[in-house]
Amino acid sequence: MATQTEVLEGLAEIVNEIAGIPVEDVALDKSFTDDLDVDSLSMVEVVVAAEERFGAKIPDDEVKNLKTVGDAVNFIVANV
Amino acid sequence: MTAENRTVVVTGIGAFTPLGGDAATFWEGLLAGRSGVHALTEEWAAELPVRIAAKVAVEPSEILPRPVARKLDRSAQFALIAAREAWKDAGFEGPATADTNELAPERLGTVIASGIGGVTTLLDQYDVLKQQGVRKVSPHTVPMLMPNSPAANVGLEVGARAGVHTPVSACASGAEAIGYAIEMIRSGRADVVVAGGTEAAVHPLPIVAFSNMMAMSKNNDDPEHASRPYDKARDGFVLGEGAGVVVLESAEHAAARGARVYCEAIGQGLSSDAHHIAQPEPTGAGVSRAIADLFDRNELDKAEVVHVNAHATSTPQGDTAEIKALSRELGEHLEHVAISATKSMTGHLLGGAGGIETVATVLALHHRIAPPTINVVELDDDIDADIVRDEPRKLPVEGRIAALNNSFGFGGHNVVLAFRTV
Numbered sequence: 001m002a003t004q005t006e007v008l009e010g011l012a013e014i015v016n017e018i019a020g021i022p023v024e025d026v027a028l029d030k031s032f033t034d035d036l037d038v039d040s041l042s043m044v045e046v047v048v049a050a051e052e053r054f055g056a057k058i059p060d061d062e063v064k065n066l067k068t069v070g071d072a073v074n075f076i077v078a079n080v
Numbered sequence: 081m082t083a084e085n086r087t088v089v090v091t092g093i094g095a096f097t098p099l100g101g102d103a104a105t106f107w108e109g110l111l112a113g114r115s116g117v118h119a120l121t122e123e124w125a126a127e128l129p130v131r132i133a134a135k136v137a138v139e140p141s142e143i144l145p146r147p148v149a150r151k152l153d154r155s156a157q158f159a160l161i162a163a164r165e166a167w168k169d170a171g172f173e174g175p176a177t178a179d180t181n182e183l184a185p186e187r188l189g190t191v192i193a194s195g196i197g198g199v200t201t202l203l204d205q206y207d208v209l210k211q212q213g214v215r216k217v218s219p220h221t222v223p224m225l226m227p228n229s230p231a232a233n234v235g236l237e238v239g240a241r242a243g244v245h246t247p248v249s250a251c252a253s254g255a256e257a258i259g260y261a262i263e264m265i266r267s268g269r270a271d272v273v274v275a276g277g278t279e280a281a282v283h284p285l286p287i288v289a290f291s292n293m294m295a296m297s298k299n300n301d302d303p304e305h306a307s308r309p310y311d312k313a314r315d316g317f318v319l320g321e322g323a324g325v326v327v328l329e330s331a332e333h334a335a336a337r338g339a340r341v342y343c344e345a346i347g348q349g350l351s352s353d354a355h356h357i358a359q360p361e362p363t364g365a366g367v368s369r370a371i372a373d374l375f376d377r378n379e380l381d382k383a384e385v386v387h388v389n390a391h392a393t394s395t396p397q398g399d400t401a402e403i404k405a406l407s408r409e410l411g412e413h414l415e416h417v418a419i420s421a422t423k424s425m426t427g428h429l430l431g432g433a434g435g436i437e438t439v440a441t442v443l444a445l446h447h448r449i450a451p452p453t454i455n456v457v458e459l460d461d462d463i464d465a466d467i468v469r470d471e472p473r474k475l476p477v478e479g480r481i482a483a484l485n486n487s488f489g490f491g492g493h494n495v496v497l498a499f500r501t502v
Contacts, residue, residue: 018146
């Protein structure tokens with residue numbers, strides 16, 4: 001069972017790898033599109049990497065609701 | 081703003097090539113007669129019939145940040161690096177915006193071509209699909225593999241809104257892009273166009289495919305001497321990769337902003353062979369018609385032409401047909417034309433060839449010096465023309481001089497570009 005902090009840290013590493021954003025800038029209130037340079041295509045990569053890392057299933061229909069890092073962290077914590 | 085037949089000039093150049101990662105190093109390599117062809121040491125090359133290629137001298141990963149590079153096919157990476165160099169060289173900083181008086185985005189275009197497009201992305205992602213499954217195929221695959229990706233990405237980089245185009249004509253693609261760009265400015269559609277060619281096809285499948293056409297040199301034991309246009313023993317082309325990009329601009333626009341002008345981009349001559357899907361027409365009739373078309377439709381005197389950057393890929397038939405056509409069309413003027421086959425050093429960049437060879441032609445006029453053709457040990461008896469061999473050759477120091485850059489492609493596409501000192 002991953003904690004919110006663990007998921008945030010893992011997600012920050014994924015965003016860093018994909019968009020080149022420093023891990024410390026990946027905070028719960030940050031918007032993927034507006035703050036982290038993760039467009040809709042790169043978001044698919046983030047989702048696939050997050051599924052692999054946390055063993056969560058993030059359905060395609062759910063991806064549009066994950067607007068902030070906090071949205072993604074909460075979804076993953078609730079679904080692993 | 082819509083006046084026809086406007087004069088077009090070259091105000092910026094950029095090159096990412098087997099001889100160097102920028103235009104200056106590329107030019108230095110050409111004048112030094114350096115070969116960019118090396119043995120392929122990758123594991124995948126071990127069993128191939130052809131194990132040599134001219135790969136870029138600098139890996140793009142050394143220049144582009146990873147998040148940028150991972151969303152671009154290698155061909156677009158090359159084009160972006162060369163375009164950034166050309167853009168800066170032309171004196172522009174940052175993208176065109178509505179706030180700058182110097183250049184409105186609506187007056188700026190890009191025309192960048194490749195012969196094959198994102199072939200390595202396509203093949204690599206197919207491997208990912210087979211080996212790792214559906215979820216692992218990159219969502220960037222389509223925008224990476226589409227052949228217009230280099231033009232579109234450079235368009236995004238500079239903020240081009242007059243039009244982003246990608247003519248495709250195999251090995252004539254880069255030249256066709258530059259010809260198209262000249263027409264865009266001439267006709268009044270744009271004031272500035274970033275134009276060129278790029279290719280990144282050093283991968284086992286394209287190599288085997290070209291090799292099975294009997295089109296490539298199999299001189300695996302002597303890579304540096306494998307690309308040998310006009311030599312009696314030439315046995316096919318050597319695959320190269322890279323990009324060449326120029327900034328073309330209306331003469332008025334360049335003058336208004338006080339831009340440095342390398343030379344005039346006079347125009348293009350075009351034709352098609354209707355002969356064979358891959359073989360050159362042996363008498364050079366199609367090439368002749370392209371050269372004739374150039375002189376028919378442009379104000380250029382044959383006596384002004386002192387240099388040709390030939391297509392000359394080092395294939396037995398093609399090199400000869402091109403010289404026959406030049407001889408037929410230039411007649412007595414051919415005597416004072418210094419012909420260079422720079423593919424002897426760079427290998428054949430396919431759709432990138434017209435790009436880097438335009439950069440070479442522009443620099444030849446600018447410095448008034450023709451680069452050498454290396455590896456001509458014994459000149460083919462059928463080559464009755466003044467080939468610049470081994471050492472660079474000075475071009476006339478006085479007066480207005482012009483140069484042609486030839487590119488031909490599978491499918492029977494013939495493109496002749498003309499440039500002239502100002």
